[in-house]
Amino acid sequence: MQAYVEYLREARGLTEATVINYTPFVRSFLEDCFGNGRVALSRLCASDVLRFVRLQAPRLHPKSAKLMTSALRSFLRYVSFRGDVALDLAASVPVVPNWSMPAIPRAITPDQTRQLLASINRRSAVGRRDYAILLLLARLGLRSGEVALLELEDIDWTEGSLTVRSNSGVFNELPLLKDVGRAIAAFLRHGRPPSTCRQVFLRSKAPITRFRGASAVGSVVRHSIQRAGIDSPTMGAHQFRHGLASEMLFRGASLGEIGELLGHRHPQTTKIYTKVDIKALRMLVVPWPGGER
Structure with missing residues (x-):
């Protein structure tokens, strides 16, 4: 050895x-x-x-x-x-099968998302921060690491756009939706503590500094879900990304449109969401012999 x-x-x-x-x-x-x-x-x-x-x-x-x-x-x-x-x-040495897209994405439902957002106390500084973070996850499908990396310069208030960067250095420009923009602006004006850090979101406890990574955003999600008492599919941030893609597919968006918003580099990554369109799949089911069952 x-x-x-x-x-x-x-x-x-x-x-x-x-x-x-x-x-x-x-x-x-x-x-x-x-x-x-x-x-x-x-x-x-x-x-x-x-x-x-x-x-x-x-x-x-x-x-x-x-x-x-x-x-x-x-x-x-x-x-x-x-x-x-x-x-x-x-x-x-035999080849181990690696089935493509083996599982259906575990997505939070639109009703659960609305319930979670309504439960956030936006009168507090931490509440304004958490509300803005959850909106970025739910409305734009950002990854938790992308939220943590978001800097003040990445927001173009004039053009209404948001530049998102991944850990690998890939950039993706997204529209800054009105409710998302209002939530971020409210946090910056009335919640974000004074700091020389350029990251948008900071720790709420000393030392006041940037989030150390995706796990900090995941912690915000987990604590928010637990406080709201919501029985969501998981406690992680990625379920919002899955939820957004599933809702877009349900409303008629193409896989190309979904992949562009989510920043997928390969079309195969987006194809997994075809599994969640249960309504469309039911139309293909062969009737049970002898009547309904």
Whole structure:
């Protein structure tokens, strides 16, 4: 294992995260094949690889299962390169299925969104801040990280537009809807504490500084939902993004329009929302034989 780790770092130049992710899977594979005995790599065969993958894959999340098979292929190529095995066992590692769009997005309903927004106390500074944050999530479908990164210069009050930046540095320009603009303006005038930070939204407790990341926005969402007593699909911020897309689809928006608003770089990402148009799907259902059921 030490020699393999050195190979990954020095010969392959892989990141430390990749090394850390690969190592447990390879160690488990060797323990499964040899137990506490001597590791004799020359005795490995394809059936050992298949048995291990078939045993482990059902227990893992699909992404972890794919990571496991990548780790095994990497290790088996390494031992083949060293001459420890005669066969190309990397080719015997099976492919783990990764079904496209396996789940329906968990979206908050329009009624729940209205109930949540109505529950915010906008007479307080924190309430004005949280209300503006929730509107950005619900009306424009921003990601929590995009809300945290929003700076004062990103708002063009004259043109009525908002420049949104992602963690990867991609920019997307969106219309600044009237209710969203009014909420942000109310917070800036009567809620945002004096600060040299250029981020729009700041912490409410000392030290008064910018949000440290998406988790801070997620915390605002979670606490707001809990205070309102709403039984929403999740406690996270992404459900508003799903809710907006689902509502747009229901009202006749195209997938292209939805993808443009949400800043999707690939059309495949937007296609997942076709699963939530239950009304349209019901029109395709074949009637139950013998009458209604």
